[in-house]
Amino acid sequence: MTYNENFRPQYHYSPEAHWMNDPNGLVYHNGTYHLYFQYHPESSIWGPMHWGHATSKNLKDWENEPVALAPDSLGYIFSGSAVVDSLNSSGLGTIENPPLVAMFTYHDPKGAEAKTTDYQYQGIAYSLDNGKTFTKYKNNPVVPNTDKLVDFRDPKVFWDTSTQKWILILVAGDYAMFYNSDNLIDWTYLSEFGRDRGAHGGVWECPDLFPLTIAETGETKWILLISINPGAPNGGSGTQYFVGDFDGKTFTSNQQDEKWIDLGRDNYAGITYNNLPQEERIFIGWMSNWEYGQETPTEAWRSAMTLPRKLELHKTTDYFLSNNPLPELTAGLDTSSPEIKKESGVTKFTDPNLNQSKISFKLPKPLSNFELKLSNTKGEFLAINYNATTKEYSLDRSKSGQVSFSDKFASPLMKAPAIFKDNTASDFAIYLDSSSIEFFADGGSNALTAQFFPNDAFTNFSLATKDEIKELSIIHIPSIW
Numbered sequence: 001m002t003y004n005e006n007f008r009p010q011y012h013y014s015p016e017a018h019w020m021n022d023p024n025g026l027v028y029h030n031g032t033y034h035l036y037f038q039y040h041p042e043s044s045i046w047g048p049m050h051w052g053h054a055t056s057k058n059l060k061d062w063e064n065e066p067v068a069l070a071p072d073s074l075g076y077i078f079s080g081s082a083v084v085d086s087l088n089s090s091g092l093g094t095i096e097n098p099p100l101v102a103m104f105t106y107h108d109p110k111g112a113e114a115k116t117t118d119y120q121y122q123g124i125a126y127s128l129d130n131g132k133t134f135t136k137y138k139n140n141p142v143v144p145n146t147d148k149l150v151d152f153r154d155p156k157v158f159w160d161t162s163t164q165k166w167i168l169i170l171v172a173g174d175y176a177m178f179y180n181s182d183n184l185i186d187w188t189y190l191s192e193f194g195r196d197r198g199a200h201g202g203v204w205e206c207p208d209l210f211p212l213t214i215a216e217t218g219e220t221k222w223i224l225l226i227s228i229n230p231g232a233p234n235g236g237s238g239t240q241y242f243v244g245d246f247d248g249k250t251f252t253s254n255q256q257d258e259k260w261i262d263l264g265r266d267n268y269a270g271i272t273y274n275n276l277p278q279e280e281r282i283f284i285g286w287m288s289n290w291e292y293g294q295e296t297p298t299e300a301w302r303s304a305m306t307l308p309r310k311l312e313l314h315k316t317t318d319y320f321l322s323n324n325p326l327p328e329l330t331a332g333l334d335t336s337s338p339e340i341k342k343e344s345g346v347t348k349f350t351d352p353n354l355n356q357s358k359i360s361f362k363l364p365k366p367l368s369n370f371e372l373k374l375s376n377t378k379g380e381f382l383a384i385n386y387n388a389t390t391k392e393y394s395l396d397r398s399k400s401g402q403v404s405f406s407d408k409f410a411s412p413l414m415k416a417p418a419i420f421k422d423n424t425a426s427d428f429a430i431y432l433d434s435s436s437i438e439f440f441a442d443g444g445s446n447a448l449t450a451q452f453f454p455n456d457a458f459t460n461f462s463l464a465t466k467d468e469i470k471e472l473s474i475i476h477i478p479s480i481w
Contacts, residue, residue, distance in 0.1 A: 123140035
């Protein structure tokens with residue numbers, strides 16, 4: 001195994017070779033975290049979709065596994081989810097060895113080419129060896145496309161404890177549909193959501209639904225994730241979310257404003273893990289954008305995943321999600337204070353291993369204007385700014401290295417209206433890998449994720465602000481490969 005090619009991420013998951021997009025089937029079972037994903041095993045651009053597979057014991061170190069699901073006569077294997085059928089409600093395993101059941105969209109390429117309207121439908125497969133191998137259900141599809149809906153896909157399944165039913169969310173064009181079942185095989189339509197809510201600039205994809213409790217108040221709300229392409233605020237792909245209520249049949253939300261989990265341009269199609277041992281939500285997204293994802297200047301492989309992030313719900317004047325990388329990623333690693341130089345209001349340091357690190361610091365509130373730059377000796381740089389007048393972050397990668405492979409990569413400037421949890425000092429964290437940055441402000445209330453492709457590693461950090469910078473530190477993150 002190599003993992004030393006130019007631009008290759010060192011602590012984010014990327015496939016050993018070939019094309020990857022959406023994370024699928026995120027599930028924890030018998031001590032193993034499964035990451036399935038959309039995969040084309042014969043090319044570094046999109047093609048006949050399979051489910052690739054990787055496993056982890058800690059969501060940090062990953063092992064590549066054989067392809068889990070391959071196309072058959074019913075079509076390609078598009079996105080979906082996986083559950084542990086612990087009561088063997090499906091009858092596909094036993095109580096002693098309950099099945100891991102994957103639900104996915106079949107995409108019939110011949111029907112799509114003929115421009116029929118019923119070429120997507122839902123199938124299931126089951127595993128009796130903890131997700132290593134799957135057997136497809138003999139009577140697929142389990143949710144046929146009887147209404148001839150175009151873009152009828154991306155099933156997310158979970159067990160609803162209040163109704164003691166399996167719940168399924170599908171997306172159809174630009175709204176969501178809800179179903180329930182006793183056995184993961186026979187599904188009953190319940191309701192729909194979204195025709196009059198949220199962003200509708202493109203197709204809705206990759207839904208997810210789960211409850212979160214606000215730690216400070218004890219209030220529980222339901223979160224519906226919906227990815228959309230195109231139509232994100234900064235261009236192309238993005239993931240919006242809705243805060244509301246779910247009664248086992250219907251999701252309702254009075255939310256008026258669009259909310260986005262990450263306003264960088266490279267966090268898409270993310271979903272959360274099923275069957276976690278703790279009551280928490282861990283999210284992984286595809287770290288790319290359909291506007292240029294197939295054109296990025298990598299060769300052996302294309303695309304990586306975001307770091308696994310813990311989602312938490314907060315409420316100030318309104319509800320909002322925060323997301324932070326799991327602390328396990330840097331647990332046990334040494335934190336060091338860099339050798340800092342200060343010149344005319346600019347704090348600087350140089351580190352030869354900057355491009356494989358976590359950088360942290362604090363700034364007082366209310367925030368003043370600042371400019372943060374990461375750069376190399378060739379003069380290439382990536383800049384993050386905060387505008388105190390507009391209360392907005394922005395990320396500029398137009399001079400970050402190779403950008404000409406797509407006229408949509410460098411622009412537009414990524415902008416993110418700031419969200420503040422409280423009036424205490426603002427925590428910032430930057431996770432820098434060989435070709436990506438994940439920027440978190442105010443304890444994860446704001447997130448910006450972006451790829452970049454420098455011609456030499458970034459080694460210089462600078463932060464220009466009139467405010468006092470506190471607790472500036474760096475953690476070097478070793479390669480997981």
